[in-house]
Amino acid sequence: xxxxxxxxxxxxxxxxxxxxxxxxxxxxxxxxxxxxxxxxxxxxxxxxxxxxxxxxxxxxxxxxxxxxxxxxxxxxxxxxxxxxxxxxxxxxxxxxxxxxxxxxxxxxxxxxxxxxxxxxxxxxxxxxxxxxxxxxxxxxxxxxxxxxxxxxxxxxxxxxxxxxxxxxxxxxxxxxxxxxxxxxxxxxxxxxxxxxxxxxxxxxxxxxxxxxxxxxxxxxxxx
Amino acid sequence: xxxxxxxxxxxxxxxxxxxxxxxxxxxxxxxxxxxxxxxxxxxxxxxxxxxxxxxxxxxxxxxxxxxxxxxxxxxxxxxxxxxxxxxxxxxxxxxxxxxxxxxxxxxxxxxxxxxxxxxxxxxxxxxxxxxxxxxxxxxxxxxxxxxxxxxxxxxxxxxxxxxxxxxxxxxxxxxxxxxxxxxxxxxxxxxxxxxxxxxxxxxxxxxxxxxxxxxxxxxxxxx
Numbered sequence: 001x002x003x004x005x006x007x008x009x010x011x012x013x014x015x016x017x018x019x020x021x022x023x024x025x026x027x028x029x030x031x032x033x034x035x036x037x038x039x040x041x042x043x044x045x046x047x048x049x050x051x052x053x054x055x056x057x058x059x060x061x062x063x064x065x066x067x068x069x070x071x072x073x074x075x076x077x078x079x080x081x082x083x084x085x086x087x088x089x090x091x092x093x094x095x096x097x098x099x100x101x102x103x104x105x106x107x108x109x110x111x112x113x114x115x116x117x118x119x120x121x122x123x124x125x126x127x128x129x130x131x132x133x134x135x136x137x138x139x140x141x142x143x144x145x146x147x148x149x150x151x152x153x154x155x156x157x158x159x160x161x162x163x164x165x166x167x168x169x170x171x172x173x174x175x176x177x178x179x180x181x182x183x184x185x186x187x188x189x190x191x192x193x194x195x196x197x198x199x200x201x202x203x204x205x206x207x208x209x210x211x212x213x214x215x216x217x218x219x220x221x222x223x
Numbered sequence: 224x225x226x227x228x229x230x231x232x233x234x235x236x237x238x239x240x241x242x243x244x245x246x247x248x249x250x251x252x253x254x255x256x257x258x259x260x261x262x263x264x265x266x267x268x269x270x271x272x273x274x275x276x277x278x279x280x281x282x283x284x285x286x287x288x289x290x291x292x293x294x295x296x297x298x299x300x301x302x303x304x305x306x307x308x309x310x311x312x313x314x315x316x317x318x319x320x321x322x323x324x325x326x327x328x329x330x331x332x333x334x335x336x337x338x339x340x341x342x343x344x345x346x347x348x349x350x351x352x353x354x355x356x357x358x359x360x361x362x363x364x365x366x367x368x369x370x371x372x373x374x375x376x377x378x379x380x381x382x383x384x385x386x387x388x389x390x391x392x393x394x395x396x397x398x399x400x401x402x403x404x405x406x407x408x409x410x411x412x413x414x415x416x417x418x419x420x421x422x423x424x425x426x427x428x429x430x431x432x433x434x435x436x437x438x439x440x441x442x443x444x445x446x
Contacts, residue, residue, distance in 0.1 A: 068291065069301050078292055082308060089309065171394070171401050178394050178401070185405070189412070 006067075010077065013063050013084055014139050020056045020088065021135040024095040025128050027053070028194055031101035032124040035187065036117065040109050046102035053095035060088045083208040087138060090197040090204075094131060097190045097197075104187050114180040118166050119159045123191045126156050130198035137205045146209075149202035156195040163188040229290075233300065236286050236307055237362050243279045243311065244358040247318040248351050250276070251417055254324035255347040258410065259340065263332050269325035276318035283311045306431040310361060313420040313427075317354060320420075324413045327406050337403040341389050342382045346414045349379050353421035360428045369432075372425035379418040386411040 027046055034042035064085045067073065073081060130149045137145035167181040250269055257265035287308045290296065296304060353372045360368040390404040 065301065065305060068305065069297060074292060078288065082288060082291070082305075085305060085308070086312065089312070168402065168405070172398055175395055175398050179391065182391070182405075182408070186412075189409075 006073070006077075009063070009067055010080065013060070013067065013081070016056070016060050016063065017084055017087060017091070018135060018139060020053070020060060020091045021131060023056065024053060024091050024098060025131050027095055027098035028101070028124070028131070029128055031098045031105065032121065032191075034102060035105045035108070036121060038109055038113065040106060043102040043105040043109070047099055047106070050095060050099050053092060057088055057092040061085060064088070079208045079211065083138070083204045086204050087135070087201050090200050091131075091135075094194050094197045097194050101187050101190045104183050104190070108180060108183040111180050114170070114177055114184065117184065118163050120163060120184060120188055120191070123156055123159045123163070123188060123195075126152055126159070127191050127194040127198065130156075130195055131201075134198045134201035134205065137202060138208075141205075141209050143206045143209045146202040146205040149198055153195055153199045156192055160188050160192045229296070229300075232286070232290055233303065236283070236290065236304070239279070239283050239286065240307055240310060240314070241358060241362060243276070243283060243314045244354060246279065247276060247314050247321060248354050250318055250321040251324070251347070251354070252351055254321045254328065255344065255414075257325060258328045258331070259344060261332055261336065263329060266325040266328040266332070270322055270329070273318060273322050276315060280311055280315040284308060287311070302431045302434065306361070306427045309427050310358070310424050313423050314354075314358075317417050317420045320413045320417050324410050327410050327413070331403060331406040334403050337393070337400055337407065340407065341386050343386060343407060343411055343414070346379055346382045346386070346411060346418075349375055349382070350414050350417040350421065353379075353418055354424075357421045357424035357428065360425060361431075364428075364432050366429045366432045369425040369428040372421055376418055376422045379415055383411050383415045 027049065030042055031046045034040070034046065064081050067081050068078075130152050133145055134149045137143070137149065164185060167185055170177045171181045250272065253265055254269045257263070257269065287304050290304050291301075353375050356368055357372045360366070360372065387408060390408055393400045394404045
């Protein structure tokens with residue numbers, strides 16, 4: 001296959017990954033919307049619609065393996081394709097978290113709401129923007145944008161701790177809130193995991209562009 | 224590079240992955256041991272020792288990319304190497320969960336113990352064996368062993384739900400147990416995630432050996 005064809009295939013691969021990213025981000029958004037607006041049918045749609053994400057994951061993985069097999073790419077292109085394989089896996093797991101959130105929402109909705117949702121909507125906004133920007137950084141090969149994703153992960157962790165502390169206070173004060181507070185704690189953990197996957201993607205982008213492994217330096221800086 | 228050299232490199236790659244697997248499994252084991260035996264210093268050692276896992280992950284990833292770049296492998300070998308890259312990521316995340324468990328243990332230990340640990344030790348045993356067997360299935364190219372890992376994931380999920388129900392009862396009956404019960408719920412979720420990573424590895428093995436994508440058929444069967 002000629003070079004021109006290869007470039008076209010790489011372009012299609014990027015487009016499909018962007019499509020996958022938009023899909024899972026939208027599903028995470030709908031899952032949190034179903035919580036905020038208390039709409040059971042929206043949560044159920046998220047739970048039932050996981051098939052499309054799964055099919056897309058398989059399609060993208062297949063594209064990557066074929067590109068590796070048929071094209072025997074070198075250096076930069078090789079890094080692009082192996083990064084795409086990893087990013088694809090992280091996106092699929094973001095999709096899984098959207099389903100987990102929606103399942104937690106379905107369990108919560110039969111009960112009356114537990115006051116405002118504290119920092120959960122803010123966590124969701126952050127996690128969605130991190131996912132979007134990490135993928136944008138991949139397509140634009142922009143390590144600075146990727147680094148901004150890493151920085152935001154700490155903010156998500158702080159919000160998660162804060163949500164936990166506030167809900168713990170509710171539970172201690174009124175055992176009638178325990179079950180609902182637990183549901184919200186689990187949802188905040190699901191959002192934290194989405195942010196973690198976005199962070200993984202951002203680390204892959206920096207590695208791909210700079211051929212430098214930032215993965216664990218970031219973690220050490222956090223510790 | 225000649226074929227003989229390539230075979231040697233593949234063998235080394237498998238050995239390093241096995242080493243990585245043994246390392247993270249032992250760290251998960253130590254994390255749960257620190258909970259069962261209430262030994263803070265064991266938990267702290269798990270938290271401090273993550274560096275070795277991270278260095279090994281980078282080394283293995285690097286080996287894979289070099290093999291792809293220098294050898295331009297075809298078909299079976301290509302699948303082996305791309306699977307190794309994915310498995311490596313899942314193993315590193317199992318290591319992260321061991322750290323999360325140890326961190327939860329450190330928070331729990333200053334309080335008196337909350338009765339027996341329900342099914343948490345059983346969950347830990349299952350998750351460790353799943354990790355071991357998934358990796359063993361990779362090295363032996365044994366799809367049947369990999370399938371036995373997939374089946375055990377349902378058992379872990381059931382235990383997780385049971386742990387949740389029992390701890391919820393404790394909390395409702397005595398608000399003084401809330402904080403400790405929450406800590407145990409989070410640990411059971413960490414164990415569930417280890418089992419999920421082992422399941423991902425097993426799915427990669429089946430895919431590698433049979434070039435058949437079982438990933439989402441399994442999930443659909445579960446739903």
